[in-house]
Amino acid sequence: MKSPLIVALDYADTAAALAMAELLDPRQCRVKVGKELFTASGPKVIEQLQNRGFEVFLDLKFHDIPQTVAKACQVAARLGVWMLNVHASGGKAMLEAAREAVDGVTASGHQPLLIAVTVLTSLDADALGQLGVHDSVKLQVERLxxxxxxxxxxxxxxxxxxxxxxxxxxxxxxxxxxxIRPAQHGADDQRRTMTPGAALAAGSDYLVIGRPITAAPDPAEALSALLAACAG
Structure with a gap:
């Protein structure tokens, strides 16, 4: 069974991201490329990570008019990424356009998974209220x-x-x-957190983990320990 762990490569340049990737085993994790790294490095970093054996989750959270999002998703799919995402709050027409754009694109031998962001984990009920959403986080997540x-x-x-x-x-x-945070680790800027084992038990399929691995003295050891925590 493939590892459920996705390591967030939240770096400002290609060299730092690839240096971290060299410390990780692609058999033990996938990697996430987000806005910071992609803006700094572009599609080339995806190719470089894939050449090292990693499947890539492209985390750009597309949110725009349907045609713009569809074109962006199709280009992303052609990069051969394993997974990409959009904001569900972009609306049904945008989501359907993204779905249609990704369908049939198999640049890496398989069609990428297309997933939607519901409510960011940095947001709580107070933050939603500031945006004019006065329902609970739970209800907003279920609606999206x-x-x-x-x-x-x-x-x-x-x-x-x-x-x-x-x-x-x-x-x-x-x-x-x-x-996702190990039991002994702080929440950083996340507000709705959970340990790896608890998250898998609750129904999560993939766990995105950044600093508990990338800021560890020995990232490979931290990754192995988190895998063990998932199994246990």
Whole structure:
């Protein structure tokens, strides 16, 4: 069984990202390329990571008019990424356009997974209220999940605290969970966090982990320890 761990390569340049990748085993994890690294390095870093054996989650959270998002998703799919994402709050037409654009693109021998962001794990009820959303985080997540299901997406980015309910509502979805922290690690800038074992037990399929691995004195050892925690 493939590892559920996705290591976030949140770096400002290619050299730092590749240096970290060299310390990791692609048999033990996938990697995530987000806005910072992609803006600094562009598509080339994806190719370089793939050449090192890593499957890449391109975490750019596309959110724009349907045609613009569709074109961006198609280009991303042609890079051969394993997974990419969009914001569910972009609306059903945007989600459907993204779905149609990715369908049939198999640059790496398989079609990439297309998932939607529901509510960022840095947001809580107070933060949602500031945006004019006065329902609970739980209700907003479920509303956006239903919209994503109607549009035919493959899964969601969500907090592990919502994973159990989302698996009940949408058992076909793969759930990708950021905000994962070992029991002894602080929450950093995440507000809705959970340990790896608890997140998997709650229904998460993939766990995005950054600083607990990348800032560790020995990233390879930290990755192995987290894998053991997942298994246990």
């Amino acid at each position: 999940a239903a919209l994503s299901a109607e549009a035919g997406l493959d899964g969601l980015v969500c907090s592990a605290q919502e994973a159990s309910r989302l698996k009940q509502l949408h058992p076909e979805f793969c759930l990708v969970t950021p905000g």
